[in-house]
Amino acid sequence: MKKFLIPLVLFFGLVVFLAVGLKLDPREIPSPLVNKPAPEFSLPTLAGDAKFSPKDMLGQVWMFNVWATWCVACREEHPVLVAFAQKNSVPIVGLSYKEIQPQDAAAKASDEVKLQVARERSVVWLKRHGNPYVTSVMDLDGRVGINYGVYGVPETYIIDKQGVIRYKRVGVVTPQLLADKILPLIEALNKS
Amino acid sequence: MIPELGNFALMLATVVALVQGVLPLTGTFVANPQTQISLQSLARPAAALQFALVAFAFGALATSFLSNDFSVLYVSQHSNSLLPKPYQFAAVWGGHEGSLLLWVLMLTLWSVAVALFSRSLPLDMVARVLGVLGLISVGFLLFILTTSNPFERLLPAAMDGRDLNPLLQDPGLVIHPPMLYMGYVGMSVAFAFAVAALLSGRLDAAWARWSRPWTVIAWAFLTFGIGLGSWWAYYELGWGGWWFWDPVENASLMPWLVATALIHSLMATEKRGSFKAWTVLLAIAAFSLSLLGTFLVRSGVLTSVHAFATDPKRGVFVLLFLAVVVGSSLTLFAWRAPRVTLGGRMELVSRESFLLANSVLLVVATAAVLLGTIYPLVIDALNLGKLSVGPPYFNAVFAPLLVPAIFLIIPGSVARWRDAQVREIAYKLRWTALGAVALGVGLPFVLGAWSWGSALGLFLGAWVALGTLQQVLERVRKPGRIGASFWGQQIAHFGMAVLVVGVTGVKSYEVERDVRMHVNDVVTIAPYTFRLKSLDEVMGPNYKATRADVEVLRDGQLLEVLQPEKRRYFSSAMPMTEAAIDSGFMRDLYVSLGEALNETRTEWSVRVYYKPFVPWLWAGVLLMVLGGVLAAVDRRYRK
Numbered sequence: 061m062k063k064f065l066i067p068l069v070l071f072f073g074l075v076v077f078l079a080v081g082l083k084l085d086p087r088e089i090p091s092p093l094v095n096k097p098a099p100e101f102s103l104p105t106l107a108g109d110a111k112f113s114p115k116d117m118l119g120q121v122w123m124f125n126v127w128a129t130w131c132v133a134c135r136e137e138h139p140v141l142v143a144f145a146q147k148n149s150v151p152i153v154g155l156s157y158k159e160i161q162p163q164d165a166a167a168k169a170s171d172e173v174k175l176q177v178a179r180e181r182s183v184v185w186l187k188r189h190g191n192p193y194v195t196s197v198m199d200l201d202g203r204v205g206i207n208y209g210v211y212g213v214p215e216t217y218i219i220d221k222q223g224v225i226r227y228k229r230v231g232v233v234t235p236q237l238l239a240d241k242i243l244p245l246i247e248a249l250n251k252s
Numbered sequence: 253m254i255p256e257l258g259n260f261a262l263m264l265a266t267v268v269a270l271v272q273g274v275l276p277l278t279g280t281f282v283a284n285p286q287t288q289i290s291l292q293s294l295a296r297p298a299a300a301l302q303f304a305l306v307a308f309a310f311g312a313l314a315t316s317f318l319s320n321d322f323s324v325l326y327v328s329q330h331s332n333s334l335l336p337k338p339y340q341f342a343a344v345w346g347g348h349e350g351s352l353l354l355w356v357l358m359l360t361l362w363s364v365a366v367a368l369f370s371r372s373l374p375l376d377m378v379a380r381v382l383g384v385l386g387l388i389s390v391g392f393l394l395f396i397l398t399t400s401n402p403f404e405r406l407l408p409a410a411m412d413g414r415d416l417n418p419l420l421q422d423p424g425l426v427i428h429p430p431m432l433y434m435g436y437v438g439m440s441v442a443f444a445f446a447v448a449a450l451l452s453g454r455l456d457a458a459w460a461r462w463s464r465p466w467t468v469i470a471w472a473f474l475t476f477g478i479g480l481g482s483w484w485a486y487y488e489l490g491w492g493g494w495w496f497w498d499p500v501e502n503a504s505l506m507p508w509l510v511a512t513a514l515i516h517s518l519m520a521t522e523k524r525g526s527f528k529a530w531t532v533l534l535a536i537a538a539f540s541l542s543l544l545g546t547f548l549v550r551s552g553v554l555t556s557v558h559a560f561a562t563d564p565k566r567g568v569f570v571l572l573f574l575a576v577v578v579g580s581s582l583t584l585f586a587w588r589a590p591r592v593t594l595g596g597r598m599e600l601v602s603r604e605s606f607l608l609a610n611s612v613l614l615v616v617a618t619a620a621v622l623l624g625t626i627y628p629l630v631i632d633a634l635n636l637g638k639l640s641v642g643p644p645y646f647n648a649v650f651a652p653l654l655v656p657a658i659f660l661i662i663p664g665s666v667a668r669w670r671d672a673q674v675r676e677i678a679y680k681l682r683w684t685a686l687g688a689v690a691l692g693v694g695l696p697f698v699l700g701a702w703s704w705g706s707a708l709g710l711f712l713g714a715w716v717a718l719g720t721l722q723q724v725l726e727r728v729r730k731p732g733r734i735g736a737s738f739w740g741q742q743i744a745h746f747g748m749a750v751l752v753v754g755v756t757g758v759k760s761y762e763v764e765r766d767v768r769m770h771v772n773d774v775v776t777i778a779p780y781t782f783r784l785k786s787l788d789e790v791m792g793p794n795y796k797a798t799r800a801d802v803e804v805l806r807d808g809q810l811l812e813v814l815q816p817e818k819r820r821y822f823s824s825a826m827p828m829t830e831a832a833i834d835s836g837f838m839r840d841l842y843v844s845l846g847e848a849l850n851e852t853r854t855e856w857s858v859r860v861y862y863k864p865f866v867p868w869l870w871a872g873v874l875l876m877v878l879g880g881v882l883a884a885v886d887r888r889y890r891k
Binding site for chain 1: 578629
């Protein structure tokens with residue numbers, strides 16, 4: 061009798077793992093940058109008056125969100141961020157990532173023209189879809205993106221008061237993710 | 253209106269499936285013979301009615317697609333008014349909800365087939381088999397209605413649909429899912445027969461005989477479906493691979509391996525009454541692995557190129573369903589199997605022992621694939637980190653298990669039942685063995701380079717091919733009618749030999765060149781020369797494409813102009829690669845466009861591959877399918 065129970069036991073072992081697996085997200089990729097200081101940079105902002113550097117945010121917990129007007133998934137994510145920005149006092153800084161793509165007509169223009177085209181396009185886009193950002197920085201050549209290990213757009217980082225990256229999300233931020241993970245993390249970081 | 257009717261038909265089908273699942277099975281437990289017969293007789297008409305209702309629902313969804321009804325959410329997500337008609341129809345199974353509907357349609361189709369072709373079966377057996385199929389159907393219909401309803405409306409209606417995923421806009425993909433599903437779902441018939449046999453307590457030769465043709469035909473569908481998927485990946489993904497050890501490919505390979513073991517084990521059970529409990533377990537496992545495949549694809553627990561939009565609710569449902577179906581059948585197995593009588597005596601060397609050895613090898617190979625597939629998940633679940641298991645693992649464990657299994661095909665099919673002598677088998681096969689060794693050692697020299705891998709692969713292919721031919725020659729010399737199942741067996745084994753040679757040839761002798769090309773640039777893979785003649789922009793119905801004309805020359809003679817394309821579908825940001833392939837008997841010439849390397853799009857990265865023996869892969873698969881079909885239609889099953 062006993063040996064005929066083996067398949068059943070093995071099967072339920074498998075089911076337990078599958079059940080635990082259901083709760084996990086295979087897309088959640090641990091980043092080597094988590095718990096490391098956020099890479100330093102200084103880039104022009106969308107508004108154009110001054111340059112922005114992560115140092116400016118020392119002393120507060122903030123969210124760093126990679127986006128672009130050509131990014132389709134960002135359109136899905138954007139309303140979530142806008143609603144989040146209205147309800148919470150967490151500053152969101154945008155990283156406009158490689159706004160001018162190689163196939164764009166403006167790609168061959170000078171850097172100043174590129175920056176101008178990118179700004180105009182981004183401003184129009186943010187007017188239409190809402191602006192959750194306290195400021196957005198222009199990473200035209202994508203170098204800051206490389207330093208932050210950007211896989212794809214959108215991506216979101218949570219950076220603490222000391223300027224250390226505490227969390228990284230590859231892909232769209234969902235309301236559930238905000239409620240279950242990001243907000244509790246921000247609260248904890250704000251308290252510490 | 254039509255979608256609502258479809259939805260209603262699905263609800264009715266659920267009720268009918270419940271009737272089909274509960275009443276006939278109840279009929280096998282009641283004592284009163286009159287009630288027994290009236291309850292059991294419900295099974296056949298219920299199966300027919302359920303099929304009609306599901307077919308109606310499927311037709312309703314197809315109508316919504318063909319009439320561009322974008323007020324149906326599912327249609328608006330997977331179709332577009334510009335999409336060509338055949339693809340609009342195929343888009344019915346282009347997403348999660350529709351593929352499930354297709355799945356249920358197949359299930360009811362199999363049930364009707366069982367109802368029709370079961371006149372030789374006792375009524376209580378029919379009632380049990382159709383009852384089990386009905387219960388499975390209830391589970392899937394509830395899954396559709398509660399978590400994945402394809403008839404949900406979108407208000408206000410979309411102006412136009414989002415279009416079918418461009419990867420799926422391909423003739424191969426139009427038939428790949430239906431064939432694969434026929435195979436997957438067909439395993440439910442073998443499963444239902446096994447459960448019916450366990451319920452009745454009659455695990456005997458008759459049971460094995462009834463399930464054999466059903467299992468073999470389902471196996472043939474599964475083989476064809478997997479082959480089509482591989483063929484599609486080969487020419488559509490644009491990098492010339494034909495098997496990637498992707499979790500979803502593995503999900504289809506596992507039931508195939510077990511089903512292969514099952515059809516052979518069923519033969520031993522039918523002919524000699526051997527290892528019945530093992531055979532039943534294989535039947536349960538084949539279907540369980542089909543369900544597990546569904547879970548892995550639908551729940552999003554693993555990342556894969558096949559990952560559909562994932563929804564945790566769906567994962568929970570499939571997992572519960574899996575636990576109930578497989579858990580209850582394994583419980584039944586644990587309860588009933590100990591009472592199964594042992595079969596006929598078998599010696600250490602006999603056809604039974606060869607079949608059992610092969611069975612065990614195939615099951616161990618399945619376990620290895622399963623382990624590799626879910627290992628990342630297990631490690632993640634134990635919080636030990638994130639990792640992925642790649643082709644090196646699978647190649648390393650799979651080949652050593654399959655090589656002996658394939659080798660044993662020949663001694664297994666010439667050995668006598670019950671008691672065979674090694675010396676006798678060796679003597680019988682001495683010329684075949686000598687020929688196979690000679691070919692294995694010699695052919696690599698002819699093909700270009702000698703390596704242990706290619707020698708072993710070619711020996712194995714030659715061994716199975718020659719051994720099969722030897723058996724055919726011996727059989728046709730003897731008098732008497734030769735049954736279709738004999739031809740089926742030999743053709744399928746020969747197909748395996750062709751496949752083995754194909755795999756070996758491609759792995760050992762392919763030449764891949766990734767080059768930058770301007771117009772009029774030339775790349776040479778001896779003896780072929782490829783010249784990029786021109787680059788043109790062309791328009792398709794729902795895409796724009798860059799098309800290259802690549803001339804293939806041999807000794808200065810123009811052989812062929814290949815036209816690979818890079819397509820940009822209007823609906824999707826991702827460009828699609830259409831490889832151009834020139835197939836010969838011995839080789840494929842494969843050209844695909846990579847990326848434009850400059851802004852004027854005059855310089856491209858181009859993949860130029862010389863792929864020997866690739867056509868043999870497809871030929872091997874087709875031969876195995878043909879063999880399976882022949883074996884299944886053998887007249888002796890229809891008595």
